[in-house]
Amino acid sequence: MTDSASQSDIDNETALPSDDDSSSTGEPNIVAETPPEDIPDPTMASVPVDERPEPTLEIRNLHRFFGKLKAVNNVSFRTYPGQVMGFIGPNGAGKTTTMRIIATLDLPTAGDAFVCGHSVVDDPEKVRKKLGFMPDGFGKYTNMDVVEYLDFYARAYGFKGEDRKEAVERVLIFTELRKMADKPIKTLSKGMSQRLGLGRTLIHDPEVLILDEPAAGLDPRARVELRELIHLLAADMNKTVLISSHILTELGEICDSAAIIEAGTILVHGTIEELKRHRPKRAADDLSGIPLAVAVMSRSNDLRKWLLEQPFVTHVAPAANRLVFEFAGDDAKRADLLKRMIGQGFAVTEFAGKSETLEDAFMSITEGIVQ
Numbered sequence: 322m323t324d325s326a327s328q329s330d331i332d333n334e335t336a337l338p339s340d341d342d343s344s345s346t347g348e349p350n351i352v353a354e355t356p357p358e359d360i361p362d363p364t365m366a367s368v369p370v371d372e373r374p375e376p377t378l379e380i381r382n383l384h385r386f387f388g389k390l391k392a393v394n395n396v397s398f399r400t401y402p403g404q405v406m407g408f409i410g411p412n413g414a415g416k417t418t419t420m421r422i423i424a425t426l427d428l429p430t431a432g433d434a435f436v437c438g439h440s441v442v443d444d445p446e447k448v449r450k451k452l453g454f455m456p457d458g459f460g461k462y463t464n465m466d467v468v469e470y471l472d473f474y475a476r477a478y479g480f481k482g483e484d485r486k487e488a489v490e491r492v493l494i495f496t497e498l499r500k501m502a503d504k505p506i507k508t509l510s511k512g513m514s515q516r517l518g519l520g521r522t523l524i525h526d527p528e529v530l531i532l533d534e535p536a537a538g539l540d541p542r543a544r545v546e547l548r549e550l551i552h553l554l555a556a557d558m559n560k561t562v563l564i565s566s567h568i569l570t571e572l573g574e575i576c577d578s579a580a581i582i583e584a585g586t587i588l589v590h591g592t593i594e595e596l597k598r599h600r601p602k603r604a605a606d607d608l609s610g611i612p613l614a615v616a617v618m619s620r621s622n623d624l625r626k627w628l629l630e631q632p633f634v635t636h637v638a639p640a641a642n643r644l645v646f647e648f649a650g651d652d653a654k655r656a657d658l659l660k661r662m663i664g665q666g667f668a669v670t671e672f673a674g675k676s677e678t679l680e681d682a683f684m685s686i687t688e689g690i691v692q
């Protein structure tokens with residue numbers, strides 16, 4: 322897993338601009354790129370560099386400034402065929418700006434992105450053939466039928482005759498919109514409408530899919546259905562999917578890795594398991610530690626008071642039928658704490674590390690910075 326510390330190490334090694342370099346002009350002053358072998362790559366961490374496949378999506382030192390606002394500030398990552406990567410961050414973090422650049426709808430202030438080896442700066446036409454982009458909000462021509470809409474996009478991508486019919490049919494079947502083919506778009510539910518948007522993105526059978534908040538506004542069933550389609554695209558059809566969301570838990574089940582971005586900078590990039598285990602670096606005088614949970618058959622209030630007096634224990638709080646607290650001691654001290662607790666006559670039924678959710682990770686990694 323990479324975090325902001327290692328990213329800044331890379332910056333120093335490659336003489337990328339410090340914040341101060343660009344504050345007066347709003348222009349980054351890039352003099353060297355991150356060497357490809359140093360681009361964050363959590364899913365390939367255990368694969369020797371010379372045995373790794375070619376990435377289908379590679380973002381290299383991407384910057385996009387709007388005046389002095391650093392909407393995207395030195396973002397780098399890679400993904401591969403058959404992988405789903407989550408792009409997670411609060412509002413205004415820089416997700417859409419990054420995705421628009423990958424989709425060749427905007428140009429970077431500095432840096433580059435490569436789709437199947439083609440540069441978005443130098444070869445946008447080649448990128449567009451390989452890439453499908455589903456934006457946050459998209460026009461739907463609501464008076465058109467579903468089939469007309471898909472046919473329109475198939476024409477736009479240059480399909481003719483039987484090939485066009487086949488492309489539309491393939492998408493209708495994949496998105497399970499076949500039975501809605503002749504219905505006007507305005508009669509579709511939000512979930513169906515999002516599936517149609519995904520279908521439009523798939524009409525030219527791209528290798529890389531960029532999906533900006535595709536699950537926003539969907540009810541739980543529609544979310545599950547969309548998630549299933551995205552899983553199929555990667556697992557069965559070997560596509561690379563970059564998907565953004567505010568909600569980490571939503572992506573946990575389908576993503577191979579996720580990058581958490583805030584204020585234009587990737588804070589952490591890792592596999593989902595790595596993100597769950599992530600602990601922010603703490604100041605030397607910060608006494609808080611790993612979260613633990615303890616349950617007792619009775620005398621919970623007494624235990625709470627007792628815990629508050631113990632060394633290395635902080636943040637004691639009741640949660641459901643348990644007490645949760647943070648413990649800064651090592652394993653031996655943790656074992657000693659349990660021994661003394663039992664020695665005090667507490668009937669302990671559970672003493673364990675509190676399981677971390679992706680939401681816990683998101684909250685501990687991001688700070689709520691708004692630029």
Ligand SMILES: Nc1ncnc2c1ncn2[C@@H]1O[C@H](COP(=O)(O)OP(=O)(O)OP(=O)(O)O)[C@@H](O)[C@H]1O
Nearest residue numbers: 387390392410411412413414415416417418419692
């Ligand atoms: N064309 C533009 N001109 C000026 N500022 C912009 C422009 N586009 C985006 N921004 C700013 O760049 C920052 C990043 O915006 P972006 O839309 O990429 O964030 P996001 O992570 O996608 O947020 P959300 O989840 O709300 O969509 C924001 O502060 C936004 O206001």
